Amino acid sequence: MRTALILAAGLFAAPAAAGVPEALDQHILPGFDRFVQETGALARTAEEDCTAGTVAPAYHAAFDTWMPLAEVKIGPSDTGALSVLFWPDDRGFTPKALNGLIADADPVVTQPEDYAEVSIAARGLMALDMLLFDPAYDSADPYTCQLVTAVAVDLARQAETLQAAWADEFAAALRSAGAAENATFLSPQEAMRALYTQVLSGLEFTADQRLGRPLGTFERPRPRRAEAWRSERSLRNVLLAADAAQSLAHALAETDLPLTDAAMVSVREAAAKVNDPGFQDIDDPQARLQVEVLAQEVRSLRTAIANEVGAPLGIAPGFNSSDGD
DSSP states (O other): OOOHHHHHHGGGGOOOOHHHHIIIIIIIIHHHHHHHHHHHHHHHHHHHOOOOOHHHHHHHHHHHTTTTTTTTOSHHHHHHHHHOOOOOTTTHHHHHHHHHHHHTTTTGGGGGGGGGOGGHHHHHHHHHHHHHOOOOOOOTTTTHHHHHHHHHHHHHHHHHHHHIIIIIIIHHHHTTTTTTTTTTTHHHHHHHHHHHHHHHHHHHIIIIIIIIHHHSSSSSGGGGTTTTTTTTTHHHHHHHHHHHHHHHHHHHHHHHHHHHEEEEHHHHHHHHHHOTTOOOTTHHHHHHHHHHHHHHHHHHHHHHHHIIIHHHHHHHHHHTTTTOO
């Protein structure tokens, strides 16, 4: 709390970086407010009726509100985001963790305050994705039903923790970048670069992971490596992630972004041609081509943002967004 007060005081000691307040006030902080609201509704729904058919709509609403925040992985979200959305999961840790809980009938599901101590693979949105949409799990089974509720309640608590951490401390650190008391961001430019990095790295992740992983190779496509394929959210998540990048880019920019907006139109047009929302048909050459085109358009969106937002910031096109510097 003392740190938060010091950083908040720094708001008056140094000018905020242009675009940083807008990114916080228009995109990030309202995003966490919505995520808290929808995960709270998800938890209440599961507590009243934890069967898949009842919980699924609230799950989708919560997932929708997470996607604009999913690739903002700085500050509290640097580690906090992992237990909200544990993916990719090449080694199948999520089914192993869930199956272990079910096999042992672990009483942790009746102790919500303790569920935060279980493996992150058994927490968050992807655990719910499996419990609600994989036929291997029966949400009508009493223990599985309790497990659904435990994951939902834990997710709502994670949302509240992240929201508070951003609102109470980290947002102040970004706003007061360059203030003498601010040891996190030594200049306004550092704060701006930190947020800009999230835009580019998020689009990299979408192209390389959300689209590249299920594509695999032509000889060996990997459709079941798609994100949230069981709930048929794979395409939906790509679009939400791209929309989020466009929104955050606009918040950071001081001018209009015609190239970025045109590139986003192309992303939507390419997405409209993808037939299977879970990317499960990409072993078909034509279906695969449509997903490849979508990946190209996402990369074009990244290039447009780099040119229209990064270049005015003095960040070279060859900047590696995953480095964070």
